[in-house]
Every structure is written in C-alpha cells, then in structure tokens.
Amino acid sequence: MTRVPVTVTPLHKHHGKHGGLIALGLLVTSGAVVWLTEPRGTDERSVATTTPVQSPAASVAPPVDRGPPITSEPVITATPKHTRVTAIGFATFDERRTQHVGAPVHGWLQKTRASSLGRKVKQGEVLGVVYSADVYFATVDLLTEVRDFTNQELLDRQRIRLLRLGMPRSTLARIEKTRQPQAMLPIVARASGMVVAEQALERQFLDPRSGEELFTISDPHRVWVFVEVPDADVPRVNVGAAAKLSIDGLPSALAAKVGYVFRRSDGGTRTVRFDVTSPRPIVANARVSAEIELAR
16 A cells, blocks of 8 residues: 655644644644545455356346246137937838738739728738649649658658748648648738738739738837937937937827937938837828937
8 A cells, every 4th residue: 555645844833822723723634634645445345245246157047938928818608519409200110020921922812801901910810812823733742742651851841831831730731631732822910910001902913023012010009210310419319318209190299219329321310210119000101200318
C-alpha cells in the first residue's frame, strides 16, 4: 500500500486565547486528508457474498419439457346407443314339425275328400289312393317270393321295396295273407297335424320325377320367423334376446326370443330366426315386423 506523505507544519506557539482551537482544527484537517487519500481495496468476503460464481457447465440451464400446451376444447357428450332394432321378415312353418307328401309312384290319384285344407289329421290317416301299375307288379313279385320261398333275404327285399313306396305294414301283411296282388297304394299322413297346403287334384296323374307336392301337414301354431338385421347391429343381437313380433293375421304382437343368428351376411344384413308359439294359427309367408332388444 502506497502512502502519500503528509507534511505537518509545526505549530508555532500562539500566545492568544484561540491557540488551542486552531491547533485542533489543523489536526482534524490532517486526519481527513489522510483518510481521503487512503486507497481502498475490494473486500473478498463482500464479493463472495454479492457476486455469484458460475461454472462453465452450469452457465446454460437445459430446457424443461412441460408437455404439449394446454388448450381449451369444447366438451362433447357421447350419444347413447339405441337399445332396439326393427327388422322385417316373414313366417314359415317349423320344418321339424312339417311333412311334405309327394307322389311316390306313377299313377292316378283318388282323394278321400274333395278338400282336406285346414283339417286336422292323425298319424296314419289316409289322404288319398294312387292306382299304379308299378304297385301292382311289385305286389306280384312279393307274392311270388312268398309262394316259392327260397331265401329270406330275397323275400325281405320285396317287402322293403313296397315299404319305401309308402305301403303301410298292415296292408302289406294283408296282401301276403290273402295272396291277392293290388294296384292301390294308400297315401297316409306320417305325423299328426293340420293340412296347411294342398296341391293335389282329383284324378290327377302323378309323376314322382316332377317333385310335385300333394299335401303339406304341419302345426300352424308353431312356426319359424325369419327377419333381416343390419350387420352393424348383429353383434348386439344375442340368442335369447327378447323381441316383439307383429305378424299379419294376428290381432296383437307376440313376445318371442331370438333362437338362432345366421353367420353369413347377405347384402349388408344377416338372418335372425325366432321359434314362435302362437295361440292362433299363422299362415305361411305371413309378413312380420320384429322389434328386437339389443345388448348394451
């Protein structure tokens, strides 16, 4: 530290009454000059506390990822799914309870009634008779085997031939007992039910190759209903789902449950079947409107 020399002029002896004050003033002045000319250093402790020291690595702080900016969006309320779907279809007879009576052989038909449509019949009841040369020659072959019996297998073969044509076992036993061939073949109902369709005509010539149906016997109180459901709603249609069916010819809707959902889609829809029991008979191909409950 460099000090500036200060020249102090020696006080002369003053003999006045103000000599003491003058000497005191000179002393104060000298002290002030020394203090003002004194160089001042920097206080390291003060610098340490007032000036922060940063390392080069910490000089730039990494950016903080605060995620995407928060924006305000309008609140959208989801539209509730519909709980029902309406499908259109038709009714048909339950095939498990339906028999289709066709022409078994070539011949002429004679019906037992002018019309059997709408009439209830019992299993084994005769609906008509066919007069056929084929039947006559088949009974002749049977009686030949009975008369000239040589082999049980050959006899049974002739019996089975007539049974397949629809010959009742009781009629077959009577032919063997009386040894009289016959050309008449009875047409019988194989199950009880109602005659729901009749295409047979009196004195009609029958050809089994035509596939023509003479009578249809079923239970019109037990039917199948088929409706078409859009593919978009099919995943929510469960077997056993409740539905209401409005069927042409019935005064009120029927409660029903889904019985089967078909796997194949056709034209953007899939077929759904109902097994319906009705207190009133339902005609074939009656138009149906179904309201089906959908799963949530």
